[in-house]
Amino acid sequence: MKKNLRALICTALMTTTITASGFAAALTDVPTKHWAYDAVSKLAQADIIDGYGDGTFNGDRTMSRYELAVVVARAMEKYDTADEQQQKLIDDLSKEFATELNKMGVRVAKVEAKTNTWSTGGDLRFRYHSNDPNTNVIAGGTAPTKLKGGDLFDWRARIRFSGKINEQWTGNIRFTGAWSNRFGSVNDPTSSGTTTFIDVANATGTNILGFDSVKIGRDAFAVGYTMISRSESVDGITLNKKVGAVDTMLFTGNLGVNVPGNPSSPTSDSKQFSSVQLGYSPAKNLRVGAGYFNADIPGYSGSNAGGLLADNGAAFDRSKGYNLNAAYEFSGLTLVGEFVSSSLKNAVNMADNPKGFAVQISNGTGPSSKNLFGNTPMTNPKKIGDSAWAVEYRRVESGTLPVGLGGFDAVAIAPVTSPYNVFTHGSDNIKGWLFSYEFVPAKNMTFNVTYQKLRVLDQKLTQKLVGDKLDDTLCATLNLMF
The missing domain is CATH 2.40.160.10 (Porin)
Structure with a gap:
């Protein structure tokens, strides 16, 4: 599990940025009933976050909370360049996935340093x-x-x-x-x-x-x-x-x-x-x-x-x-x-x-x-x-x-x-x-x-x-x- 998780994080951080329109269309693998779907979509359209090389987060299956936490970690890196509304979305996502970020080594201190949480x-x-x-x-x-x-x-x-x-x-x-x-x-x-x-x-x-x-x-x-x-x-x-x-x-x-x-x-x-x-x-x-x-x-x-x-x-x-x-x-x-x-x-x-x-x-x-x-x-x-x-x-x-x-x-x-x-x-x-x-x-x-x-x-x-x-x-x- 730890080996796969490290590979997942490395993949997410090394992939190329996709266009906002292509990314938004590929979000079918994110649970549509979760409020994070809309937040991630808006950040993607603003080019605050990006996905895997094929334009999706994982193609043929529902994303796990750990995978979404990787997305949040990437969004945090661009917090200073985001506008007020986008920063609010990052704040909310960082609170939601704080436990996963903490377990992955993205400590809560980093969350607080990149947001106003x-x-x-x-x-x-x-x-x-x-x-x-x-x-x-x-x-x-x-x-x-x-x-x-x-x-x-x-x-x-x-x-x-x-x-x-x-x-x-x-x-x-x-x-x-x-x-x-x-x-x-x-x-x-x-x-x-x-x-x-x-x-x-x-x-x-x-x-x-x-x-x-x-x-x-x-x-x-x-x-x-x-x-x-x-x-x-x-x-x-x-x-x-x-x-x-x-x-x-x-x-x-x-x-x-x-x-x-x-x-x-x-x-x-x-x-x-x-x-x-x-x-x-x-x-x-x-x-x-x-x-x-x-x-x-x-x-x-x-x-x-x-x-x-x-x-x-x-x-x-x-x-x-x-x-x-x-x-x-x-x-x-x-x-x-x-x-x-x-x-x-x-x-x-x-x-x-x-x-x-x-x-x-x-x-x-x-x-x-x-x-x-x-x-x-x-x-x-x-x-x-x-x-x-x-x-x-x-x-x-x-x-x-x-x-x-x-x-x-x-x-x-x-x-x-x-x-x-x-x-x-x-x-x-x-x-x-x-x-x-x-x-x-x-x-x-x-x-x-x-x-x-x-x-x-x-x-x-x-x-x-x-x-x-x-x-x-x-x-x-x-x-x-x-």
């Missing part, structure tokens, strides 16, 4: 949270409580659209339901639905203005291995250039209304963040990097929105600093380490040169296996039975990470009535351990359990607390990807 995908996430409120407060303070009711469960749905715009540019859009959709609750009390946002919307071009790639728009962002990061809704421009063996990435952009300390108003000022990152692989199993950042983002205490795990009036206006990172693979394991040092402008009641680090070891091989903290998938979602674990320790002084870009913020959660909301302070003035395990029960499904044991690093900043204890948290996550 866009792909879709997405994910569903269901999570269960549990916390142990062992925090003690001084007399008169707000007593910590356990999560209960709808706060124990949340869900999220996202849909992605991506594809080729032209030979140089691709586009990517993602719609997501409001973060933290609690079970049994809705965002609008007059509706049974939920608010939807566009948290990713960007275009990426290759070989633009001397750069290997240029990305413009909204996306996730990370410095190094995600100590400084945000998983969505960072607007800006990213420039990538490989200089010798060094990968260089330049970014400048802003964090919008969701930044703690920035009022949730369309008229509020965005908070600018810029960075330069360098990456180098001195050996096949070793990756090292360094970066510099400048964050026009303030921090303050006394409120969950302030970003600082403090209540003593600690505050600063903006920050800048650098990070060093490395990932080393050995014996089926990956060791990741990252160090961040910051300089705070106009720091009050806190150190003006805070530092932090995180170290993690994992056996994961999935797309997020090198990310610090238990971010799924650490496994390969297409491999049933695959599993992975991660163990991490981190120590982060107050103000080290720019507010709103703390990569650990989404790992822990506690009731908003607690003296310190652990969810918004998972990255500031803390030390602690994280343990994560993940399993693939079925194709494109992952189940992850992450446990954190966090403690206050500098108790002088938390005058309302007795001791250094924070909530121990557990999060169980079921992800379904499509």
Whole structure:
């Protein structure tokens, strides 16, 4: 079968072009009830495709889907010279015969490169949270409580659209339901639905203005291995250039209304963040990097929105600093380490040169296996039975990470009535351990359990607390990807 198929493809690609009128008359071997008959006829009449040397596709029998796929592949080669209506026909045919094109070696990527076909995908996430409120407060303070009711469960749905715009540019859009959709609750009390946002919307071009790639728009962002990061809704421009063996990435952009300390108003000022990152692989199993950042983002205490795990009036206006990172693979394991040092402008009641680090070891091989903290998938979602674990320790002084870009913020959660909301302070003035395990029960499904044991690093900043204890948290996550 493979030998005959190769011969068929070679024959189709080597035959001479026939006249449009002769070709149209010879299409009796194509099933007349299939919509592709009319599409192929129109493309043949426009001399976009041609047939075998005898003026037919196979003379005395009905064409197979593979033979028609060969015709589509030839049409794709002339896509740029076709008019708009003809391009629409090629688009429709490429979608219809995408499976056959893929099996023949004409990969789907080629289909997308020659047409404006866009792909879709997405994910569903269901999570269960549990916390142990062992925090003690001084007399008169707000007593910590356990999560209960709808706060124990949340869900999220996202849909992605991506594809080729032209030979140089691709586009990517993602719609997501409001973060933290609690079970049994809705965002609008007059509706049974939920608010939807566009948290990713960007275009990426290759070989633009001397750069290997240029990305413009909204996306996730990370410095190094995600100590400084945000998983969505960072607007800006990213420039990538490989200089010798060094990968260089330049970014400048802003964090919008969701930044703690920035009022949730369309008229509020965005908070600018810029960075330069360098990456180098001195050996096949070793990756090292360094970066510099400048964050026009303030921090303050006394409120969950302030970003600082403090209540003593600690505050600063903006920050800048650098990070060093490395990932080393050995014996089926990956060791990741990252160090961040910051300089705070106009720091009050806190150190003006805070530092932090995180170290993690994992056996994961999935797309997020090198990310610090238990971010799924650490496994390969297409491999049933695959599993992975991660163990991490981190120590982060107050103000080290720019507010709103703390990569650990989404790992822990506690009731908003607690003296310190652990969810918004998972990255500031803390030390602690994280343990994560993940399993693939079925194709494109992952189940992850992450446990954190966090403690206050500098108790002088938390005058309302007795001791250094924070909530121990557990999060169980079921992800379904499509």
